[in-house]
Amino acid sequence: MPQGKPEYVPDDGLTTRQRRNRPILAVHTGEMKGKSTAAFGMALRAWNQGWNIGVFQFVKSAKWRVGEEAAFRALDASGEGGRVEWHKMGEGWSWARKKGSEDDHAADAREGWAEIKRRLADERHDFYVLDEFTYPLHWGWIDTDDVVDTLLARQGRQHVVITGRRAPQRLLDAADLVAEMTKVRHPMDAGQKGQRGIEW
């Protein structure tokens, strides 16, 4: 065998460079809060590359991620780096014409996934954060097989980071990167309540 040739070349029709820059599917799971925090930290690097970022928050609480949202809106407006779109289920999704139903979280979540599917097909963003997306999967509101098949078949250079507890095994199996955040000690264990600037 000639020197410098790898022993095994995957039969995937990709050049070495394409394989090296393969878009990532990452899942941040575990019991600790850092899951989303680390996803938004990754998005800072994506922003610095000038990538187009889409954040989709599958949570209903108005307080969550306000700090991160304000920071990415400022980064989007800075005229440097990439553009950032931020969409929240809790406010009926930013792209939707009408507000989501107050009491049908499952329908809201499905509407969110349907939009993300359209955007993946259009290669709309370079970097997607699907925040707390594991819950509608875990609860059966969104079909995990459809999600995994869609993500594995996505075209172009679209990186996807999914956060949340209880990620379905099929999603973990499909991911290129799985990070588990483990809580060793947290001030809330000692009875301390969440505080501004630290928890939100």
Add this chain to the structure above:
Amino acid sequence: MPQGKPEYVPDDGLTTRQRRNRPILAVHTGEMKGKSTAAFGMALRAWNQGWNIGVFQFVKSAKWRVGEEAAFRALDASGEGGRVEWHKMGEGWSWARKKGSEDDHAADAREGWAEIKRRLADERHDFYVLDEFTYPLHWGWIDTDDVVDTLLARQGRQHVVITGRRAPQRLLDAADLVAEMTKVRHPMDAGQKGQRGIEW
């Protein structure tokens, strides 16, 4: 006992509100890369509170954290949120008059800690990121007892987040929050190299 009174009130001279808003000492450790990423995610929330942020990077590589640094410089310049100072050991520390010695990393690290000590005494920042600070502690370049004593005695509302592998036990014992990032799977395991926008 009257209703609504906690059974046990710590004898620390603090009001409930003061105890609730107690400044955090957090340590992000473990084998996974998310340690620093999550610390910078936390800093986004601090920024949104208008807090003054000081980042101290105890690493020598020019490529590390360029994305995060660019994002926080843009946030600092945005006129919203808090101010952000970013200091790198690799470039001789931004506050130092002369460049650090090329080959004395231990002296550079000690100089960094001496400056952080001065700033803690002056209550200069509300939120400190001491990135990869565990290494000079682990290697014995900086005295862990001095660090822990200084941090435990710090005045005012100064939050501190320390990142890096192999955090000394005394530091972990002193921390309010310890998060461990565990690698479950990483694309580099499959021979993929680090890529722009994802790793830096």
